[in-house]
Amino acid sequence: xxxxxxxxxxLSASTGDRVTITCRASQGISSYLAWYQQKPGKAPKLLIYxxxxxxxxxxxxxxxxxxxxxxxxxxxCLQSEDFATYYCQQYYSYPQTFGQGTKVEIK
Amino acid sequence: EVQLVESGGGLVQPGGSLRLSCAASGxxxxxxxxxxxxxxxxxxxxxxxxxxxxxxEKYYVDSVKGRFTISRDNAKNSLYLxxxxxxxxxxAVYYCARDGALGYxxxxxxxxxxxxx
Numbered sequence: 119x120x121x122x123x124x125x126x127x128x129l130s131a132s133t134g135d136r137v138t139i140t141c142r143a144s145q146g147i148s149s150y151l152a153w154y155q156q157k158p159g160k161a162p163k164l165l166i167y168x169x170x171x172x173x174x175x176x177x178x179x180x181x182x183x184x185x186x187x188x189x190x191x192x193x194x195c196l197q198s199e200d201f202a203t204y205y206c207q208q209y210y211s212y213p214q215t216f217g218q219g220t221k222v223e224i225k
Numbered sequence: 226e227v228q229l230v231e232s233g234g235g236l237v238q239p240g241g242s243l244r245l246s247c248a249a250s251g252x253x254x255x256x257x258x259x260x261x262x263x264x265x266x267x268x269x270x271x272x273x274x275x276x277x278x279x280x281x282e283k284y285y286v287d288s289v290k291g292r293f294t295i296s297r298d299n300a301k302n303s304l305y306l307x308x309x310x311x312x313x314x315x316x317a318v319y320y321c322a323r324d325g326a327l328g329y330x331x332x333x334x335x336x337x338x339x340x341x342x
Contacts, residue, residue, distance in 0.1 A: 119287075120256075152327065152328030152329070154270075154328075154329075156270075161320055161331055161332035161333065161334060161335060162270065162320075162329070164325075164328045164329060165326035167325075168327055171327075173328075173330065204322075205269065205270055207270070207272075207328065207329075209326075209327070209328065211306075212284045213272055213284070213285075213286045213287065214260075214272040215272065216269055216270040216271065217269070218269050218317075219269045
């Protein structure tokens with residue numbers, strides 16, 4: 119199985135900050151990567167697919183980049199509603215696997 | 226509006242069985258792969274299984290192979306997960322998700338399965 123490793127596992131940031139989360143795949147996955155946001159008690163929400171394509175309705179402050187094994191999710195100007203846990207997921211091969219999550223907390 | 230509504234969760238003893246259902250509406254159900262994804266309490270997300278539009282292809286994570294069966298009824302716009310030989314480590318919230326081939330673009334609210342004696 120392809121292992122997805124996110125860093126950091128958690129971070130503290132302030133509203134208005136630029137935040138970057140990285141995701142590394144244990145083998146190449148081309149651009150078959152998605153990013154999700156999850157708030158407590160809620161289902162995940164798709165933010166980005168194909169590594170860099172913004173899902174419809176997602177604010178443009180979210181962006182994704184990377185291909186192969188290294189990927190990043192960037193929030194350009196953190197808003198209060200962005201405090202949540204973020205997951206990357208590869209859909210290059212089965213089993214589809216998720217990163218362990220990155221919790222973005224208020225500083 | 227896309228809606229996915231799971232049901233069937235609950236408390237079950239180790240070794241027991243449970244059948245989860247997911248009722249879909251607001252889109253052409255028969256045109257999409259569908260998946261089950263679970264989340265153990267306080268833990269991350271784990272893909273469990275998915276099924277092709279016509280049910281001809283099914284894939285499972287190794288830990289549930291031989292115990293869980295995914296199925297669908299396109300006439301009823303419904304997705305199912307039959308879970309047998311349940312273990313404590315199967316305790317989780319189970320989400321039904323629409324598989325858009327580029328990620329899961331819609332999710333249900335989840336149903337909690339607790340395996341405990």
